[in-house]
Amino acid sequence: MKRITILGATGSVGSSTLDLIEREPERFEVVALTANGDAAKLAAAAIRTNAKRAVVADAARLPELQERLAGTGIEARGGADAVCDAVRMGADWTMAAIVGTAGLKPVMAALEAGGTVALANKESLVSAGDVMTAAARAHGTTLLPVDSEHNAVFQCLDRTAPERVRRIILTASGGPFRTRSLDEMRAITPAQAVAHPNWSMGAKISVDSATLMNKGLELIEAFHLFPVAADQLDVIVHAQSVIHSMVEYVDGSVLAQLGSPDMRIPIAYALAWPDRMETPCERLDLARIARLDFEEPDYQRFPCLALAQEALKAGGARPAILNAANEVAVASFLSGAVNFLEIAAIVADTLSRYDPPAPDTLDAVLAIDAEARRHAVERVKDCVV
Numbered sequence: 001m002k003r004i005t006i007l008g009a010t011g012s013v014g015s016s017t018l019d020l021i022e023r024e025p026e027r028f029e030v031v032a033l034t035a036n037g038d039a040a041k042l043a044a045a046a047i048r049t050n051a052k053r054a055v056v057a058d059a060a061r062l063p064e065l066q067e068r069l070a071g072t073g074i075e076a077r078g079g080a081d082a083v084c085d086a087v088r089m090g091a092d093w094t095m096a097a098i099v100g101t102a103g104l105k106p107v108m109a110a111l112e113a114g115g116t117v118a119l120a121n122k123e124s125l126v127s128a129g130d131v132m133t134a135a136a137r138a139h140g141t142t143l144l145p146v147d148s149e150h151n152a153v154f155q156c157l158d159r160t161a162p163e164r165v166r167r168i169i170l171t172a173s174g175g176p177f178r179t180r181s182l183d184e185m186r187a188i189t190p191a192q193a194v195a196h197p198n199w200s201m202g203a204k205i206s207v208d209s210a211t212l213m214n215k216g217l218e219l220i221e222a223f224h225l226f227p228v229a230a231d232q233l234d235v236i237v238h239a240q241s242v243i244h245s246m247v248e249y250v251d252g253s254v255l256a257q258l259g260s261p262d263m264r265i266p267i268a269y270a271l272a273w274p275d276r277m278e279t280p281c282e283r284l285d286l287a288r289i290a291r292l293d294f295e296e297p298d299y300q301r302f303p304c305l306a307l308a309q310e311a312l313k314a315g316g317a318r319p320a321i322l323n324a325a326n327e328v329a330v331a332s333f334l335s336g337a338v339n340f341l342e343i344a345a346i347v348a349d350t351l352s353r354y355d356p357p358a359p360d361t362l363d364a365v366l367a368i369d370a371e372a373r374r375h376a377v378e379r380v381k382d383c384v385v
């Protein structure tokens with residue numbers, strides 16, 4: 001039995017993880033499930049999987065969780081610290097699928113607890129990559145990438161000969177607005193932005209996919225996960241989302257991982273690794289797909305990608321500022337306070353106003369994150385929708 005904890009169990013990645021483990025109850029035992037405030041969905045999942053503990057980060061939702069779990073024997077906890085405590089309950093495998101910077105402390109707690117951490121929360125590597133990977137090394141924790149692109153690279157990478165890798169090529173679907181003009185993009189609504197053509201995902205990452213910031217965050221994530229330099233990381237737009245990423249070797253060979261655009265495939269790889277397991281995912285029908293298309297990204301219409309590449313090259317605090325400003329900008333877009341094109345403008349403005357030294361602890365990263373948010377919020381106030 002593999003003992004499993006899922007951080008962000010009520011979200012898109014969390015639900016896909018639950019779907020897989022509930023199909024094989026003889027193989028997986030659930031230790032803890034966490035959410036922010038969705039007590040109803042969390043309690044239902046905890047009861048279905050007979051979890052030991054369920055945790056809501058928003059302590060105000062604890063009474064509802066307690067009520068829903070009354071008489072089940074499942075422990076109910078509330079508060080951000082309780083989320084971190086949940087990863088110290090001795091799970092063998094922890095899925096880190098909280099969205100955004102809220103995931104940083106729980107991811108760090110999971111890395112310090114040891115075992116295997118399956119990482120979906122890309123923001124933790126973007127903002128605190130050096131600190132997080134150092135913690136994983138210090139505690140002998142296995143860090144497995146769940147993001148479909150990084151999972152694909154992980155499957156294609158010859159870890160015995162990293163010096164033979166020439167390039168890592170991340171594929172980007174291009175999002176729902178790949179062919180829209182800049183003028184058309186100004187009028188994009190949140191509902192249009194969260195409707196991704198290929199993947200079903202949470203709201204924040206869907207908007208990031210639409211601006212191509214997601215691909216930029218993934219470049220930074222890849223830099224921390226794999227033994228390559230920043231200039232060995234490339235992006236190519238591949239609208240069909242059949243190839244999930246590629247590794248090019250010095251001899252000219254390119255290895256790619258293909259599959260249906262279903263997060264249960266990379267999650268299953270991380271769940272069973274180094275083995276594989278069955279999934280219910282649709283099989284690839286290459287004859288039906290018939291062709292695979294590729295194009296260069298358009299940096300003019302998608303400036304977020306260039307901003308992320310600059311932050312990656314500059315290093316230090318730049319990625320944490322980029323990430324914090326982007327979270328503020330995306331939340332503001334989703335609430336209707338700014339238009340779609342302002343997302344990149346807010347991120348660029350925040351990067352131009354704030355340039356602290358590189359952080360070397362998680363607390364330093366969180367302080368930079370907080371200050372960058374203050375700058376970004378000020379910039380949001382200037383926006384007219």
Ligand code: NDP
Nearest residue numbers: 008010011012013036037038057098099102120121201202
């Ligand atoms: P969702 O928005 O669907 O789910 C987010 C989860 O995090 C929910 O369980 C939510 O709880 C919880 N949460 C939100 N805020 C907090 C908080 N302050 N404290 C504790 N928990 C919180 O996100 P996704 O599943 O789409 O994405 C999760 C992460 O995985 C992101 O970092 C994303 O970039 C990454 N990722 C996602 C992919 C996808 O296909 N969705 C693909 C690759 C990476 P509640 O429901 O109660 O609000």
